[in-house]
Amino acid sequence: MFLNQFLLFAAVLFSIGVYGVLTRRNGVLVLMSIELILNAVNINLIAFAAYNQDLSGQVFALFIIAVAAAEVGVGLAIVLLIYRNRRSIDITEQNALRG
Amino acid sequence: MLGAELVTQTPWIFETVWLIPGIMAASFMLILFFGKRLPQKGAEIGIAAIIAAFALSSFATYTWISEINSGSEAESYEALPAATAPIGFGSAVVEPIAFAGEEGVVRGAPIITEYEWFSVTDPMQESVAAKSSAPAIGIGTWVDGQSIMMLFVVTFISMLVHIYSTEYVSGDRRYTHYFAFLSLFTASMLFMVLSTSTIQLIVGWELVGVCSFALIGHWWEDKPNSDAALKAFLTNRVGDIGLLVGMIILFFAAGNSFSIEKINQMAVLSGEDGGISQGVLLAASLCLMAAVMSKSGQFILHTWLPDAMAGPTPVSALIHAATMVVAGVYMIGRLYPVFWEGLSIYGSNINAMAFIGGLTTVGGGLLAFVQRDIKKVLAYSTVSQLGYMVMALGVGAYTAGMFHLFTHAFFKACLFLGAGSLSHACHHSFDMKKDMGGLRKKMPLTFATFMIGSLALAGLPPLAGFWSKDEILVGAGVWPGTEGNGTYHIPFIFGCITAALTAAYMTRVIWLTFFGKYRGHEEPHESSWRIRMPLVLLAGFATVAGFLNMPSGFVSAVGLPKSWAHKFEDWVEPEGVSTFVSKAQNGFTHAKPSLSLAIVASGLVLISIAVVWTYYKKLFAKDEMATEYTDGFMSRMPLLATGHKILTNKYYLDHLYTDKIAGTTKGSLAKVSYWFNQNVLDAIVNSAGSVSAAAGRALYKHFDQGVIDNAVNSSAGAASSSGGVLRRLQSGQVRQYASLMFGAAVLIAVVFVFALGERG
Numbered sequence: 001m002f003l004n005q006f007l008l009f010a011a012v013l014f015s016i017g018v019y020g021v022l023t024r025r026n027g028v029l030v031l032m033s034i035e036l037i038l039n040a041v042n043i044n045l046i047a048f049a050a051y052n053q054d055l056s057g058q059v060f061a062l063f064i065i066a067v068a069a070a071e072v073g074v075g076l077a078i079v080l081l082i083y084r085n086r087r088s089i090d091i092t093e094q095n096a097l098r099g
Numbered sequence: 100m101l102g103a104e105l106v107t108q109t110p111w112i113f114e115t116v117w118l119i120p121g122i123m124a125a126s127f128m129l130i131l132f133f134g135k136r137l138p139q140k141g142a143e144i145g146i147a148a149i150i151a152a153f154a155l156s157s158f159a160t161y162t163w164i165s166e167i168n169s170g171s172e173a174e175s176y177e178a179l180p181a182a183t184a185p186i187g188f189g190s191a192v193v194e195p196i197a198f199a200g201e202e203g204v205v206r207g208a209p210i211i212t213e214y215e216w217f218s219v220t221d222p223m224q225e226s227v228a229a230k231s232s233a234p235a236i237g238i239g240t241w242v243d244g245q246s247i248m249m250l251f252v253v254t255f256i257s258m259l260v261h262i263y264s265t266e267y268v269s270g271d272r273r274y275t276h277y278f279a280f281l282s283l284f285t286a287s288m289l290f291m292v293l294s295t296s297t298i299q300l301i302v303g304w305e306l307v308g309v310c311s312f313a314l315i316g317h318w319w320e321d322k323p324n325s326d327a328a329l330k331a332f333l334t335n336r337v338g339d340i341g342l343l344v345g346m347i348i349l350f351f352a353a354g355n356s357f358s359i360e361k362i363n364q365m366a367v368l369s370g371e372d373g374g375i376s377q378g379v380l381l382a383a384s385l386c387l388m389a390a391v392m393s394k395s396g397q398f399i400l401h402t403w404l405p406d407a408m409a410g411p412t413p414v415s416a417l418i419h420a421a422t423m424v425v426a427g428v429y430m431i432g433r434l435y436p437v438f439w440e441g442l443s444i445y446g447s448n449i450n451a452m453a454f455i456g457g458l459t460t461v462g463g464g465l466l467a468f469v470q471r472d473i474k475k476v477l478a479y480s481t482v483s484q485l486g487y488m489v490m491a492l493g494v495g496a497y498t499a500g501m502f503h504l505f506t507h508a509f510f511k512a513c514l515f516l517g518a519g520s521l522s523h524a525c526h527h528s529f530d531m532k533k534d535m536g537g538l539r540k541k542m543p544l545t546f547a548t549f550m551i552g553s554l555a556l557a558g559l560p561p562l563a564g565f566w567s568k569d570e571i572l573v574g575a576g577v578w579p580g581t582e583g584n585g586t587y588h589i590p591f592i593f594g595c596i597t598a599a600l601t602a603a604y605m606t607r608v609i610w611l612t613f614f615g616k617y618r619g620h621e622e623p624h625e626s627s628w629r630i631r632m633p634l635v636l637l638a639g640f641a642t643v644a645g646f647l648n649m650p651s652g653f654v655s656a657v658g659l660p661k662s663w664a665h666k667f668e669d670w671v672e673p674e675g676v677s678t679f680v681s682k683a684q685n686g687f688t689h690a691k692p693s694l695s696l697a698i699v700a701s702g703l704v705l706i707s708i709a710v711v712w713t714y715y716k717k718l719f720a721k722d723e724m725a726t727e728y729t730d731g732f733m734s735r736m737p738l739l740a741t742g743h744k745i746l747t748n749k750y751y752l753d754h755l756y757t758d759k760i761a762g763t764t765k766g767s768l769a770k771v772s773y774w775f776n777q778n779v780l781d782a783i784v785n786s787a788g789s790v791s792a793a794a795g796r797a798l799y800k801h802f803d804q805g806v807i808d809n810a811v812n813s814s815a816g817a818a819s820s821s822g823g824v825l826r827r828l829q830s831g832q833v834r835q836y837a838s839l840m841f842g843a844a845v846l847i848a849v850v851f852v853f854a855l856g857e858r859g
Contacts, residue, residue: 018841022838022841091833
């Protein structure tokens, strides 16, 4: 088993995700980047599960998929509402909470 | 062996009679909580409940009568030994049977179902003996002829009053409240009627008082109405003190017992035989008599009764016929040994109760003459008839008193509801002189029923009032051949006078309302069926109720079956009352009815009707609109004028109570209280006030300003400045937050790798 390859792939995916979250102004793209981060984690979990011959990692991955679906549901709803109210989904403009 | 046959099993209805007041109490709660939301505003609950209660009561009555009838052949009072005589008042004979293991009761003896309500233990005494002797306060049901009779009367009258009220108070702003209290009123009277312990009796008694207060003051927006309610309540409070004191005396006298059964048993025994001595009984019964006087409107505490007419008319009917005023008479009957022994004038055959009753009956009857308000005439007539009942109980004619209570309920309810029907037609006025007259043709049914009620009240044969009144006069034992329990000349004469007075004032009422010319404005009209139906039923009962207790001589003379004689006596009279052996007296006998007395009494009634009849006939022939001769006897004879003045001022009793007694105490009490208030209470309050004010100022200056405010201000300042620094972090930019989060995650990862990695 080449565990390293999986871990490397996941790390790349994770980094792309983080980059997307930090640089994208489009709200939908930010959400997509978060999905990348989550899936990177999933790959890690499944890789370790296969490596350790332990099913609990795969169960965890299933949970994360479910939670991610819910999170995207809420996130897209928020983006939709923001769009309806402000005619824009640029997250740099959404600074109403500035202290 | 015991002079009475044994029944193997108590009919279930006698152990479940608690359902009857229970239904009414439940109805009260239901109407109170849900009444307003229902289509009929709660009246339907009340009517359904009272019909159920009436059905149960009728069934109980039927069962009781069939029990008595099936055992009447085996009865023989004479066979009873003297020691066990008073079984009707307690289960002196029942108990040995129960101990013998036979589940049976003596026919005619009370069936007592009692539960422990609560018991009073002295916390200072720890010993078991002290705890076991602690007086248990019982609650339960007492079923005997007397309470069965009351169950029937109360539920019957209350049912008709409920139906009548749906029309009479329809559209009232407190319609639901009214029906709720009708239910509670009925429930509390039934609760009292069934009481087995003196505590239960007191509770029922007070509940009845509270309900009457609420219903008399139903239209409390008018000051006279709320005054009348207060007067009724406060006058009753005067008597209630007597009730409490009397019951406390009886509690200790009967060896720490609240049980009516035990009190009655001990009251008939003399002091040497372990009973209660006459002196104690006298004190107790005098106190209880005060309660009877206030509740049952006996002279001189009757003053609240006429004022109670301020309530809605159906309530007056309920108060006068079934629920409130007969409570006192009922209590005398329930504690008869106490009253009978206690109020017997020592060394003679005479009982003082008869004189209170006699005085009331004439005093009330006279007052009825000077009233303009038709309901007040009826109210004084109730006072007078209650006097009759107490008099009957006083002369030892127990059955006659209870029988008069029974018949009076029907014809007096009939009269009150009739008066209500009249006022419903005549613009809600009760003034006979101003707003009535000539209603005979306009309201024929009300006229007919009112006529029957009046004649029954006057005591003309063969209507109900005749039979019961005749028995009371017979019971006085003055008329030759009647052989009562003593010779009561004065009560007998008073009774005869009242018979004539009653006939006279009722004739006056009939003439003023139904004859002559209509004096009110607008056309009166007959009432609807919901008012007419109760009137017809009650008039029917007022006609036939008297036949329940015909003397056996009359029955055989007329040719009726012999078993028709004195049924009421068989059904209601407690077994043993006829062999009741008294300390002061040798025996307790039924007086013998006398035909000549009946003829003379009826003659008196007829004569007085004729006299008043001619007076009004002449008057109306002269002037159709007149209500009295302006140049009549009153203006010509000074003695009569004085008498009239005394009567219109109601013997000055109200004057005495409010101005003299209340006025004097009020003034001096107020002065003393004012001085105490100004000089003692105010001084204390003022000094306490100034001390605390000074302390408060010092505290404010030093502690509050110096310490507390300082601390508060400085902490607020610290929070403000730290907030000023931290707010710059809150840019509102999600990306900035995200990068901070990732940076922190990286930091944590670095820490983990270097701190934990080395160890691993």
